[in-house]
Amino acid sequence: MSLAWYVNRLRAMSPAEILHRVGERAKKSSARGKIEGWERYQTTGAPPRLAGLLENLKNAPDAVKSEIAAASSFILSGQFVALGVVWPERSGERLFSADVWRLDPVTGGSWPGSEKYCFDIPYRHERTLGDIKYVWEFNRLQFLQPLAADAALTGNRRAVEAIEAAVESWYAANPPFRGLGWNSGIELGLRAISLLIVTTLCGELLSPETVNRIRAILHAHMVWMARYPSRFSSANNHLVAEVAGEFLIALAMPELPLAAKLDAKGRKVLAVEAEKQILMDGVGAEQSPTYGAFTAEFILLCSFVARASGKPLAGQIDTRLKAFAGHIAWLSNCDGRVPGICDDDEGRVLTLSRHEPAYAASVCAAIAGYLGEPAIGPRPPELDLRDALLRSPLTGATAPKGLKTFADGGYTVVRETKHGRALDIVFDHAPLGYLSIAAHGHADALSVVVAVDGEPLLVDPGTYLYHSGGAWRDWFRGTRAHNTLNIDGADQSTMSGAFNWSHKAMTKLDTVSGADSWSVSASHDGYQKRFGTIHRRTLTSTADGFAILDQLDGTPNRTAEIVFQLSPQFDAKVDGGAVLIERNGAVIATLSWKEAGAIDITAGGNIGEGGWYSPSFGVKVEAKRISWRGKVTAEGVTCNFALTQA
Template sequence: MNFVWLVNRLRSMSPAEIAWRVQEQALRKAAKGRLDRWDRYDPTGSEAPRMPGLLASLESAAPQLRLAVQLAAERILSGQFSALGVTWPEFNWQNGFPETIWTLDPVTGKHWPGADAFSFDIGYRHAKDYGDIKYAWEYHRLQFLQPVAAHYALSRNKDALVFIEAAIESWFAHNPPYRGIGWNSGIELGLRAISLLFVSSCCGSDLSLETRKRIRLILVSHLAWMRRFPSGYSSANNHLIAECAGEFLIALCMPELPDASAVLAKSGHILEREADKQILSDGVGAEQSPTYGAFTAEFLLLCACMARNAGRPLAASVDQALLRYARFVSWVTLRDATTPQICDDDEGRVITLAEAEHCYPASVSAAIWGYLGLDAEGAVPAHPTLRDSVFSSCTETASMPQGVRVFEAGGYSVFRGKITNKDALVVFDHGPLGYLSIAAHGHADALAWLLYVNDRPLLVDPGTYLYHSGGVWRDWFRGTAAHNTLRLGGRDQSIISGAFNWSHKANARLIEQADGEHPAFLACHDGYLKEFGLLHERSICVLGSSIRVLDRLVGDRKPPLVEMSYQLAPAAIARIEDNSVFVSLEDEPVLRIAFPDNGRLAVIVGAGPDQGGWVSNRFGTKEPAPRIVWTTDNFPAEAVTEFHIP
């Protein structure tokens, strides 16, 4: 274990959490050699567990969705699997799934420890030579079985059934309890359980007796694991919801289990509680990321839908939280149903066709509208997804919201309207760094803002790139310099102390907001107060043909070197002329940025992790993109930057 990481992690814990972690470690050690065999678990029966109503919903799918399911299944049955921007090596599954597929990192080509290693002895957080554990975990989620199972339910394709049984047999044989990387993290177990329940619901008694027993054994062992090692305290974020969703659905679909009623009651209560904690009062996800908000909402939505289908619905507060999230998404979604990326996004999905999905928040939002029986607000995706069949997603795009909307709890101010007769979207971030004490998926982006004109990205968030194996690149993509805000003295507003941790967090707040002919927002953050004695204030005012940004550093100390950054979209071209930067897309002038005249301007493209100039539109990938940097060691009392839209 990395000592520095451990010290920083301990600093983010309360004494109660440290005591709880010690107990957790004792439980982990006690499991070794005692719980790591299939014969320690009783599958209690041989029936195929079914999610209520799922098969009927799938069978009523529209022709376009049926075709999408067929194409996705045929791709997987041909031996192709892609995720997180990477394609796994093809193999002939009819000869059996190779043992090595469960340990492979498709990027490095190396293999993680397998069944010969106790899962909790594998230091995946610091084993960068192997690669990023997320890639191997992605295959262990068994989500590639979902479209194949749906295809079987709709077509009775025999190859699909044989494929499913071969995959489950292989996973069962090579991943016994608590052995290998498939058992490290509760969120992985929760997602895998949902995939197996989906398969079982689609295929039912057509699965062989042996496969049904294996599914039940895996589900029972997963339930025991998740109940034994729940995420708590600073880790009680989307991981907790994933675990409780897995527990809830297993208990709902397997009521014959001895503790099913108790598990259902407890996990249901936690889901109801966490819905109000992790979807804030204005609909923003507590993790500060629209995609992580969608991930959380999809878990809740699946549980709420299945519970309703079973005649034992969750509390009405869950539906209300889902509605809040859907309405937030409608305000930050573009006409093509894409959503600006903000903070982390690891492309996690719950119900999926196992293919790249570029409109995830809007897709979950459309599913929420359908589940609630309401007309959509804003854009919905044109391309169908598997979740559309489960929730009867809304397919009709509504008119886009217009005007100003402040999401005060989540910390976003949004303007949608005309600038120089062009449709503009402005998103101003004045919210918290992230959720709970570690703010795991937040970025140091206080007072950053995004700009889209005619639905084309201009000023953007840099994205995520990598998690555990990211190293200095992980730090860059989370750091202040990569975002559209100010950095002082070469320091971040919030101080990184690990890939998912912070030692110091900036506090941001909205001071005032004005509607009317020229909407304006004023906010501040204290990230530089301790070290430099300065508070950063920023106002954004939307004018008829431009946006005026005014930055002030409030305090009685002279500012150090100030760096103002603006990250452009990869397709943009930037040219400096005097104190202005001219931005074009496909030879069309789209923006002129006039900076204060007492600084130095530079455009950086595709440099190292100390200068940036990159945007990551998908996990694990990055592409060069112009980063505009204005620096000065003589910051004025008020620095005005004008963004003219021709």
């Protein structure tokens, strides 16, 4: 384990958190050999069931049922794709060997198994075996969800047999507290939910042996999550995942010793976290639309099951879920796609175990289904399991138009038409992230993302990788990769680990005015201590687009770089001092600066040389990065973004 990682992590902790971590470490050490083995978790009984889901599945539209059948068939063929990686294809007769749970599909290496105590596996800084994220993804068992739905709808025996084989194999290879399946609470929460979906949808088709194995797994998961909760700086989406897992197990297995306690805990914590992690204006506190959707989906599932069980959760939860749906409606294009902002690792709760290009909008459609209201914004054309289980409306609403400022979350969104083209702008004046480590934030203060005619044009670079990303992880969340200004290539906020920051830029919304001649101004202090300057950016409506004015208060005539990262679908070239942005050979927009500066347009190359874009986790592609470099005078530097006539 890296000493520097420990030092930086400690710096982000309060004295109370340090005391908690010391106690947790002692608790993990003392548990070695004492709470392992399946025997202590054995419990017989009926298949655990979450109320309301099976009934909704049976009444789902035929189009959703067809998607379930297709997803089940894909999994039964021995294929699995996630996080931009194709797993080695497995024989349909041998889908779940003992080694498959430890396989890294990128390196081909095998992570430690049951021979290792779970807390002895140093996964954070492992580079030889690969990225534990991939191995965890398969161990979430989310591919069992479409198999269970298919079995419930059609009685597909192959699906039932595959579920039973998977459960038997996982049970044998992953005894409690042994191996990598037991070293992260969020993974236990997600796996518990997958197994509860299985027993809820097709439990009556499973053998007693399989049901009893699942019951033991769920019991052990409940004990682990209750014993090692995410707290303090780790109490983000991980906390919600763990509490959701505990709560749903408690509802489905009320006879367990911890059930009553964790039912009460879940109701309290979910109500509190809904208001912490979904801000009053609907923005997710972690700043990422997809992480916001991830958190919202956990809370939504718990709310649905609690209500169907006859004891709803607190009413303020519904208010925050609806606010989140309203926020996503402002970000969505007509197909429910939202801009990539901050991290996205493609985490899902209810799923057909395949890539979802419009996950956040899909969750919002499910929120509408749960609330019994029409969708607030566009919904994706793709259908998924949550549409069936939560009765999502299959039609969405038109995206809102105009200007909307989300003051709590820190975004201003403009949606308008200029020169016959739809112009969507998202201006980021948000904080870096959530809690002291801001784990999933990017150093993107005052960045701008732009879509034209529903197609992303100026984009956030994306995520690419987590633990194994190394310098690439830093690039994709660094300031130079984002559509904002940087000084001397320095990040606005200072990284101190793959999920930690030692100094955080503070942002401020200065002014905003609406109507046709809209204007919005914001600033951040990320460069004040190092360079003696405040970066202030003002966006103003123009007849054919908008203008960006960048100013450096306190240090005039300082050299700076202003960056715009293009989506891979667009090209760019310099023409007479302006930049022409093209799609399929046709000029869509131009960028021009009033002030003299050096313009560079480069795609790919080594880190820092040119533009890269990550459309999904684990994938990066070359894309043009436009860089203007010059002196920022006291009056500032103005860039005009002008659309051509459609």
